[in-house]
Amino acid sequence: MIRLHCNPRAVRGVPGDAELSIVSLAAARAAHTEMSAWPTFVPTPLRSLDPLARSSGVAAIFYKDESQRLGLGSFKALGGAYAAGIAIREWQAQHPGGDLAAVTLTCATDGNHGRSVAYGARRYGCRCVVHMHEHAPPDKVAAIQALGAIVVRIAGTYDDAVRFAREASMRPNWLLIADTSDDVTDPTPMRVMQGYGVLVLEILETLPSPPTHVFVQAGVGGLAAAVAGSFAEAYGDLRPTFVTVEPERAACVFESGVLGRPATVAGSLETQMAMLSCGEASPLAWKVLERFADAFITIDDDAAVAWTRRLSSGADGSPAIDVGISGAAGLAGLQSALADAAVKRALKLDEKSRVLVIGTEGGPNPATPPL
Numbered sequence: 001m002i003r004l005h006c007n008p009r010a011v012r013g014v015p016g017d018a019e020l021s022i023v024s025l026a027a028a029r030a031a032h033t034e035m036s037a038w039p040t041f042v043p044t045p046l047r048s049l050d051p052l053a054r055s056s057g058v059a060a061i062f063y064k065d066e067s068q069r070l071g072l073g074s075f076k077a078l079g080g081a082y083a084a085g086i087a088i089r090e091w092q093a094q095h096p097g098g099d100l101a102a103v104t105l106t107c108a109t110d111g112n113h114g115r116s117v118a119y120g121a122r123r124y125g126c127r128c129v130v131h132m133h134e135h136a137p138p139d140k141v142a143a144i145q146a147l148g149a150i151v152v153r154i155a156g157t158y159d160d161a162v163r164f165a166r167e168a169s170m171r172p173n174w175l176l177i178a179d180t181s182d183d184v185t186d187p188t189p190m191r192v193m194q195g196y197g198v199l200v201l202e203i204l205e206t207l208p209s210p211p212t213h214v215f216v217q218a219g220v221g222g223l224a225a226a227v228a229g230s231f232a233e234a235y236g237d238l239r240p241t242f243v244t245v246e247p248e249r250a251a252c253v254f255e256s257g258v259l260g261r262p263a264t265v266a267g268s269l270e271t272q273m274a275m276l277s278c279g280e281a282s283p284l285a286w287k288v289l290e291r292f293a294d295a296f297i298t299i300d301d302d303a304a305v306a307w308t309r310r311l312s313s314g315a316d317g318s319p320a321i322d323v324g325i326s327g328a329a330g331l332a333g334l335q336s337a338l339a340d341a342a343v344k345r346a347l348k349l350d351e352k353s354r355v356l357v358i359g360t361e362g363g364p365n366p367a368t369p370p371l
């Protein structure tokens with residue numbers, strides 16, 4: 001089952017100052033300048049899945065493979081660690097001569113953002129306390145602990161963990177490195193999204209031809225906003241059709257599209273796309289998505305699981321790809337759209353379409369990276 005909602009508020013043209021203050025190519029370049037000096041930084045590959053494109057009836061499928069990003073297993077490595085570095089420099093400016101060992105970085109996570117923040121804490125010699133809800137996957141918990149962070153398990157959902165982290169951060173010398181916030185002026189979630197802009201810069205540099213469509217999976221919407229805003233800035237009126245993809249049971253960005261404002265969805269939010277298990281859309285991300293997301297779709301777990309298997313087994317003659325279920329959700333969204341005649345028509349997908357998807361994470365069992 002796929003659900004589609006087309007966004008009546010979507011516009012063409014370049015972003016204005018309001019959107020550019022949240023995500024911009026200039027901010028992404030600044031993030032790139034900083035991160036490219038990190039010893040483990042290397043650009044990730046953009047793969048052209050030609051046999052799969054042929055069997056799917058489209059001209060091209062470009063797959064940005066984030067499985068090896070900074071040795072941390074997902075694109076999230078770009079956001080939390082970068083924002084943590086800035087927050088730490090600000091703390092140092094306010095506490096001249098202060099000992100970083102007295103600082104605690106904290107956040108909430110489904111798994112990947114927390115790993116990025118824990119990596120940042122280890123780089124800078126701070127403590128780190130990561131809040132994770134009761135259903136967060138054990139391999140993600142272990143990967144965060146392996147970086148020296150303390151994991152606090154929270155009854156409830158990701159959104160409950162977000163609130164716990166915010167409360168915990170009220171303690172002296174605790175710095176909240178959040179990837180979402182109710183406060184649209186909070187600079188930290190903005191910096192997290194600007195860090196994601198690095199992957200967009202790499203895509204823009206390596207794309208053999210401009211895409212006609214981009215499918216990006218959404219949790220709170222931060223990645224989707226970073227990609228949609230940057231493509232709108234780069235291509236203006238000629239930007240690709242931008243589609244967000246979410247699990248049916250945690251579709252807060254989809255609901256935001258329906259309501260026309262940042263939405264909250266209730267329920268357990270349980271999904272095999274475990275990193276997309278978020279019930280409250282980021283109000284900051286929504287500011288960008290409400291103008292530059294053309295459509296929102298939801299997909300079943302079954303589709304994401306099936307496409308994870310297919311990608312990781314190298315089916316269709318494409319090389320086998322290291323991918324987790326949340327990582328395959330963008331491609332599963334594209335394939336679910338192609339399989340539904342009405343959705344395919346509404347999104348104008350045809351044999352001329354060149355589609356960009358982002359493989360946002362690798363499979364389970366991540367190893368601990370070097371600094």
Ligand SMILES: Cc1ncc(COP(=O)(O)O)c(C=O)c1O
Binds near residue numbers: 113276278326361
């Ligand atoms: C693998 C993966 N893909 C996609 C997302 C969605 O990112 P966002 O929450 O910024 O929408 C996440 C978020 O944690 C993730 O870990």
